[in-house]
Amino acid sequence: MTIEADKLHGTFVDPNRGKITFAAWCEEYLDSSNKRATTLARDRSVTDRHLLPALGRRPLNAISKRDVQQVVNRMKRNLAPATVRTNYGVLRAILSAAVTADRIGRSPCQGVSLPTQERPKIRFLTADDLVRLADATPVECRPMIYLAGVLSLRWSEVVGLRVGRVNFLRETLEVAETTAEVRGVLIERADVKSRASKRTLAIPPFLVALLSEHLARRGLTAETPDALVFIAPEGGPVRAGNFRRRMWAPTVHAAGLDGLTFHGLRHTAVGLMIALDTHFEAIKQRMGHGSIRVTSDVYGSLLPAVDASVTQALEALFRPEAARSRVHGAFTEGDD
Known part of the structure; x- marks a missing residue:
């Protein structure tokens, strides 16, 4: 019944297409990528170092949210939050492409918990x-x-x-x-x-x-x-x-x-x-x-520093006008 409903709604994915291993799909995905050379080299490195050892032999349609979470948790032990998020982004892109290619029905990356990344304090020189x-x-x-x-x-x-x-x-x-x-x-x-x-x-x-x-x-x-x-x-x-x-x-x-x-x-x-x-x-x-x-x-x-400078500029611009208004008010107050 579910298969018939999926076919009716156009969401059916042939299970046989998801039997391709994660490693084989990664190769197909990376070979057909039109990303710039540096991004592609980074993606290959992340895949080889962090993704294939954990998921390489698994069929695409057998990879669960739990599997993805375990990959993230493993990376969290030794990598900075920003690096974990970058590497996870590579995995998410690979699995999203599998959905687009009708290899799997939905991405197991949905709802995965990622480490909090605090924005580093930016240092400026004078x-x-x-x-x-x-x-x-x-x-x-x-x-x-x-x-x-x-x-x-x-x-x-x-x-x-x-x-x-x-x-x-x-x-x-x-x-x-x-x-x-x-x-x-x-x-x-x-x-x-x-x-x-x-x-x-x-x-x-x-x-x-x-x-x-x-x-x-x-x-x-x-x-x-x-x-x-x-x-x-x-x-x-x-x-x-x-x-x-x-x-x-x-x-x-x-x-x-x-x-x-x-x-x-x-x-x-x-x-x-x-x-x-x-x-x-x-x-x-x-x-x-x-x-x-x-x-x-x-x-x-x-921006707060810019806002302060704008405020000072506005004060300098309108101070004469404000002074004139006060003088005018002093002469006209009570003239009835």
Whole structure:
């Protein structure tokens, strides 16, 4: 009766289609994915490390909510809540695709309990802090500090920047590709994070000069548009781990900024823009966020400071008018 009802309502799923193992379905799903290379590499890594050992041999239609919860609970023992949620997102996408492909009738991910993720406190630098950090940075890396701390470029966008993307005449920089690293594997000319991440930014003249001097030291010109602006000492793309160990950690310590991450420079860029009363829509565009909600959710904590500055500006604007109203009231009160 149930099968007939499902057929009548168009919700029937052939049980035989769900007999494919989770491992086989993962391979089919990942092979047909049109995700960007870095996301696909991450998904494969998560699948291999955390999902296949627990679910690989199970038929898709035999995986229950309890099985999914056990996978999550196992990851919770050794991984941060944010990582658990990211990895769970991969599993949920795989099983949701199985529903779409009529392999299973419904996803066993519904109602799974996830660890609470507290939003980390964002650290911002002042303009003076940023200059002090840049001054402490080796000259060959100094423009990187300002590309992140002023233009708000992501790490992958900085190390993936190529000479041809910098227009010195127009004083603009095009963010069009990245150099990404997933589980130790470098992916050059990887896609940017999203459609909104592909953007053209105006460069302040001081940074134009820094970049020009940097390229001159490296012997790079407009004739070498495909060359990376920044390379490792031994040549090739800059790797995050080597950069942190060789340059970043000693530099932030020397500048008295221990604990600062490179991504903190991107936060700093937002803080500086907000301090300059930049509209959130403009900040969103420079950050490469797809939605202003993302910008607001991450950086909304800075809005009270903006609100205070707006209040002060309104007071300065209308104080003369308020004074005139009080004087006028004093002369007219009781004139009847």
